[in-house]
Amino acid sequence: MIGLDHYMILSALLFCIGLYGALAKSNVIAILIGVELMLNSVNINLIAFTKFLTPAEPIGHIFALFVIIVAAAEVAVGLALVIMISRDRMTSNALELNWLKW
């Protein structure tokens, strides 16, 4: 029988993989992809909470919808920034974006 624990362990594993991708990659777009994986893992948690803890009303579903909205806004603005930086500096490597370092 699959319980709440299984879904939460799955989402914790997905969160840690996304965190590893966001920390260990040097391409800016790969870092954004890692952040997207982390946001999705949180949504799995919220949906599983609705099924197992509050099945009378779908509060977790609403939370997940708002998380999806904010994630879509975040990825649009983030990619616009990445495109602008790569046009200006001819690179998308996060290690070379260091011109605030003095």
Next chain:
Amino acid sequence: MEAFVFWLLAAIIIGSALAVVLFNNIVHSALMMMVTFIGIAAIYITLNADFVGLVQILVYVGAVSIIIIFGIMLTQRGNMRESNPFNGQKFGAAILGLGLFVLFGSAILKTNWSISQIPVQESYVEAMPEIILVDLLLPFQLSGLLLLVAMVGAIVLARGVKKPS
């Protein structure tokens, strides 16, 4: 049957997420990310959240993946083969991720969740509009405003501001 579907979907999600992180070609990473998103949408549908599952397919598989692939197309120059390299923090990040997973897992298994005894509804679609359009009307409108601001901001950022001549 339920257990078989869960383990199959979990294997697809974790395998494709590992592929996203470990592949050297960023286009392959982005395509495996689409597989991860489809698997997560299937997990939502097995959890009786069919509306959120369909929104996941529309927004993530349909929009976010396409934006990310467009971003890759507009930023990568030259050879794609080594376009997704690791930086110097590879092993530190792996240790941090594994440690955090052990912490999360032990916390999840130790917590005594108060599982509800109320039967789960077959579909929550009928209950959604009442909550979104009556109880949470202001946050719903504000999220529309957020999307508008993000869209205008993304266009302004990507076009660049013309210097007054």
